[in-house]
Amino acid sequence: MRQSTLFTKTRKSAPKDEVSKNAELLIRGGFIHKEMAGVYSYLPLGLRVLNNIIHVIREEMNAIGGQEVALPALQSSKVWEATDRWRDDAIDVWFKTELKSGGELGLATTHEEPLTALMTEYIQSYKDLPKYVYQFQTKFRNEPRAKSGILRTREFLMKDLYSFSRDETEFREFYELCAAAYKKIFARLGIGDKTYRTYASGGSFSKFSDEFQTVCGAGEDTIYVHKEKGIAVNKEVCTDEVLADLSIPRGELQEEKAIEVGNIFPLGTRFSDALGLVYKDETGEGKSVVMGSYGIGPGRVMGTIVEVLSNGDGIIWPKEVAPFAAHLISISGGNADVVSEADRLYDLLTAHGISALYDDRELRAGEKFADSDLIGIPIRLVISEKTISEGGVEVLDRKTGATTLVPESGIIEYLKK
Amino acid sequence: MRQSTLFTKTRKSAPKDEVSKNAELLIRGGFIHKEMAGVYSYLPLGLRVLNNIIHVIREEMNAIGGQEVALPALQSSKVWEATDRWRDDAIDVWFKTELKSGGELGLATTHEEPLTALMTEYIQSYKDLPKYVYQFQTKFRNEPRAKSGILRTREFLMKDLYSFSRDETEFREFYELCAAAYKKIFARLGIGDKTYRTYASGGSFSKFSDEFQTVCGAGEDTIYVHKEKGIAVNKEVCTDEVLADLSIPRGELQEEKAIEVGNIFPLGTRFSDALGLVYKDETGEGKSVVMGSYGIGPGRVMGTIVEVLSNGDGIIWPKEVAPFAAHLISISGGNADVVSEADRLYDLLTAHGISALYDDRELRAGEKFADSDLIGIPIRLVISEKTISEGGVEVLDRKTGATTLVPESGIIEYLKK
Numbered sequence: 001m002r003q004s005t006l007f008t009k010t011r012k013s014a015p016k017d018e019v020s021k022n023a024e025l026l027i028r029g030g031f032i033h034k035e036m037a038g039v040y041s042y043l044p045l046g047l048r049v050l051n052n053i054i055h056v057i058r059e060e061m062n063a064i065g066g067q068e069v070a071l072p073a074l075q076s077s078k079v080w081e082a083t084d085r086w087r088d089d090a091i092d093v094w095f096k097t098e099l100k101s102g103g104e105l106g107l108a109t110t111h112e113e114p115l116t117a118l119m120t121e122y123i124q125s126y127k128d129l130p131k132y133v134y135q136f137q138t139k140f141r142n143e144p145r146a147k148s149g150i151l152r153t154r155e156f157l158m159k160d161l162y163s164f165s166r167d168e169t170e171f172r173e174f175y176e177l178c179a180a181a182y183k184k185i186f187a188r189l190g191i192g193d194k195t196y197r198t199y200a201s202g203g204s205f206s207k208f209s210d211e212f213q214t215v216c217g218a219g220e221d222t223i224y225v226h227k228e229k230g231i232a233v234n235k236e237v238c239t240d241e242v243l244a245d246l247s248i249p250r251g252e253l254q255e256e257k258a259i260e261v262g263n264i265f266p267l268g269t270r271f272s273d274a275l276g277l278v279y280k281d282e283t284g285e286g287k288s289v290v291m292g293s294y295g296i297g298p299g300r301v302m303g304t305i306v307e308v309l310s311n312g313d314g315i316i317w318p319k320e321v322a323p324f325a326a327h328l329i330s331i332s333g334g335n336a337d338v339v340s341e342a343d344r345l346y347d348l349l350t351a352h353g354i355s356a357l358y359d360d361r362e363l364r365a366g367e368k369f370a371d372s373d374l375i376g377i378p379i380r381l382v383i384s385e386k387t388i389s390e391g392g393v394e395v396l397d398r399k400t401g402a403t404t405l406v407p408e409s410g411i412i413e414y415l416k417k
Numbered sequence: 418m419r420q421s422t423l424f425t426k427t428r429k430s431a432p433k434d435e436v437s438k439n440a441e442l443l444i445r446g447g448f449i450h451k452e453m454a455g456v457y458s459y460l461p462l463g464l465r466v467l468n469n470i471i472h473v474i475r476e477e478m479n480a481i482g483g484q485e486v487a488l489p490a491l492q493s494s495k496v497w498e499a500t501d502r503w504r505d506d507a508i509d510v511w512f513k514t515e516l517k518s519g520g521e522l523g524l525a526t527t528h529e530e531p532l533t534a535l536m537t538e539y540i541q542s543y544k545d546l547p548k549y550v551y552q553f554q555t556k557f558r559n560e561p562r563a564k565s566g567i568l569r570t571r572e573f574l575m576k577d578l579y580s581f582s583r584d585e586t587e588f589r590e591f592y593e594l595c596a597a598a599y600k601k602i603f604a605r606l607g608i609g610d611k612t613y614r615t616y617a618s619g620g621s622f623s624k625f626s627d628e629f630q631t632v633c634g635a636g637e638d639t640i641y642v643h644k645e646k647g648i649a650v651n652k653e654v655c656t657d658e659v660l661a662d663l664s665i666p667r668g669e670l671q672e673e674k675a676i677e678v679g680n681i682f683p684l685g686t687r688f689s690d691a692l693g694l695v696y697k698d699e700t701g702e703g704k705s706v707v708m709g710s711y712g713i714g715p716g717r718v719m720g721t722i723v724e725v726l727s728n729g730d731g732i733i734w735p736k737e738v739a740p741f742a743a744h745l746i747s748i749s750g751g752n753a754d755v756v757s758e759a760d761r762l763y764d765l766l767t768a769h770g771i772s773a774l775y776d777d778r779e780l781r782a783g784e785k786f787a788d789s790d791l792i793g794i795p796i797r798l799v800i801s802e803k804t805i806s807e808g809g810v811e812v813l814d815r816k817t818g819a820t821t822l823v824p825e826s827g828i829i830e831y832l833k834k
Contacts, residue, residue, distance in 0.1 A: 007548040070459040131424045334618040
């Protein structure tokens with residue numbers, strides 16, 4: 001994409017009421033726009049990043065047998081009353097609204113209830129199990145405070161998968177499969193080395209659950225990390241008893257602030273019992289389906305990447321997440337040869353399916369480089385009189401700052417390796 | 418995808434309160450699930466269709482210079498008060514809700530206001546224009562009645578593009594470009610021959626607008642079609658004066674019921690004036706940006722396709738819309754050779770990137786064919802003892818019912834042509 005046509009521009013500063021680093025950098029870079037506290041729009045660069053994150057999650061969910069659906073945000077009270085979660089003191093972040101034709105509706109904060117009810121139409125026999133159903137769906141949460149940029153918002157996309165299994169054994173098998181998929185996802189998204197599977201409270205559903213926590217000073221959670229074992233324990237449940245169960249001496253743990261980027265939850269038969277999701281086993285006996293839920297918020301992951309992978313100059317996107325594979329910058333100073341050389345390289349990249357943001361604007365080199373640092377595309381390609389006279393393209397690695405001169409004839413091969 | 422793993426099943430009947438043909442067939446085929454009147458979930462087959470429709474629209478919007486964003490559903494009153502559309506008698510389908518921290522929010526029915534406000538941060542000069550911004554975003558409309566299946570729902574996805582131009586001439590140029598893109602979209606979606614650009618009322622924004630109306634008995638609108646000229650006039654504006662303007666004799670028009678599948682609207686400076694979207698022209702003078710809006714509802718298009726392209730046995734999806742390119746059906750009767758031959762063909766299709774739904778279930782041929790007719794994938798491939806003995810695969814065209822025996826060695830080439 002030619003940067004001259006992009007409608008967003010970088011900004012010197014974010015709105016004054018924006019205190020989080022992720023929102024500040026994302027707003028300055030033109031990735032997002034703040035509509036109100038806790039509510040953001042995704043602009044072209046930001047939507048590309050978000051879609052890349054979604055793409056990685058979708059691939060890994062499909063790989064473990066997930067089937068994608070899309071449930072609505074509007075919720076009738078019926079199924080939520082069946083599980084006693086329609087009350088504001090059961091779910092304290094409901095947004096509710098009124099139908100013109102009469103009756104109260106809620107905006108989904110999660111989807112256990114409607115999906116469990118839906119599955120009663122398709123699950124009758126043990127032959128119909130197990131099944132794994134997921135979606136990327138907008139959730140609404142009436143957060144009293146929202147000061148963490150896109151880490152905690154009032155409206156956000158969520159990948160929520162729900163597993164439906166015959167029994168505890170079958171459930172646990174998938175639970176571990178999904179935990180492994182989550183590890184893979186966070187590795188592909190560039191935060192694998194900072195993200196720990198974390199033993200946590202199961203809330204009202206079960207004794208324990210697993211969180212995926214990314215170590216980061218901006219995090220709201222406190223966890224105790226065992227680096228060697230690559231696991232962690234949430235402060236909430238870090239009792240002597242739990243540590244004994246996990247065979248971890250307290251002295252080997254390190255306290256860290258962290259952001260919860262994913263969670264996996266045993267739900268038992270809490271929802272299937274309440275909503276009648278029952279199957280007939282091999283003997284014809286009726287049994288409740290054993291469920292689990294598995295969440296990742298793509299927007300929160302995006303914010304976490306920015307918190308963890310940025311420096312004073314701007315963002316440093318990991319390869320699979322970056323809005324473009326390369327940032328091509330022409331420093332022409334009015335020299336038409338440089339412009340036509342850069343145009344030619346842009347066409348070459350496009351022809352080879354390498355997505356590039358092409359800074360073809362008439363600006364000083366310093367301004368272009370500052371914008372490029374802020375936007376954070378991992379590879380920068382510079383074409384100037386100097387690089388042409390040296391017979392190549394200057395390639396800069398945004399992360400290390402290292403530069404290499406690559407002959408134009410070898411640039412595609414260089415970028416594809 | 419192996420049909421044995423798909424969690425949905427076909428149903429003999431739709432819910433009793435479902436009166437529309439589109440919802441009845443889509444529910445019976447397992448494409449959608451009714452949550453309440455006017456609110457549906459998209460199940461795996463339905464989501465694939467919806468995403469194919471979105472893909473076509475996105476390609477054509479990108480081709481005319483559209484830049485994709487995603488604005489939130491939650492709306493603060495501020496920008497809507499500026500245009501005097503916060504009042505329930507200005508927009509009569511608002512859903513409103515309350516913030517825990519105080520204040521009323523609305524659920525977006527459309528996005529002129531927030532996007533115009535957003536663009537004030539990026540448009541200052543004539544050099545920043547023109548710009549075309551679009552999204553696929555969920556709209557909420559508090560419809561008093563909802564009885565048309567997915568043609569008119571309370572929560573639905575909308576592709577809404579907004580154009581920002583320097584003046585009327587530049588605006589009109591894009592308006593016609595987008596009208597041509599819409600023609601292309603509806604042709605690719607298989608309803609081009611039944612869809613007419615229709616002269617219509619401009620509502621409160623301008624004298625006239627253009628609707629894209631698909632002729633269909635289930636439609637809520639009445640239009641007058643001029644088949645030869647390939648245009649139509651909405652009954653609302655079909656006055657002698659308008660017909661004279663268009664040089665159409667009334668006698669050549671045919672009255673039809675139709676579904677509005679798209680619309681394009683001149684907005685003039687109604688929103689830019691109210692929200693201060695002003696640019697400096699070449700002389701430094703401040704001018705209001707001239708706007709237009711361009712909508713297509715992918716869900717409504719999906720419903721329209723079903724209304725228009727189905728027969729007594731089920732749906733007939735057009736090629737670019739179908740959930741899979743081919744429906745592979747094995748009729749094994751317990752014969753392991755037939756199963757392994759069908760497995761082999763499924764692998765072959767997958768290896769060549771041809772998406773297939775593979776009915777590997779142990780069911781009678783009649784049941785499989787009835788399901789296949791209902792689901793409506795355009796090409797059916799049948800493997801049975803009979804086809805193997807004849808040395809090929811039976812290929813059935815869902816639309817014409819014509820069958821051909823194609824040798825397996827030639828099947829990929831046959832499907833790719």
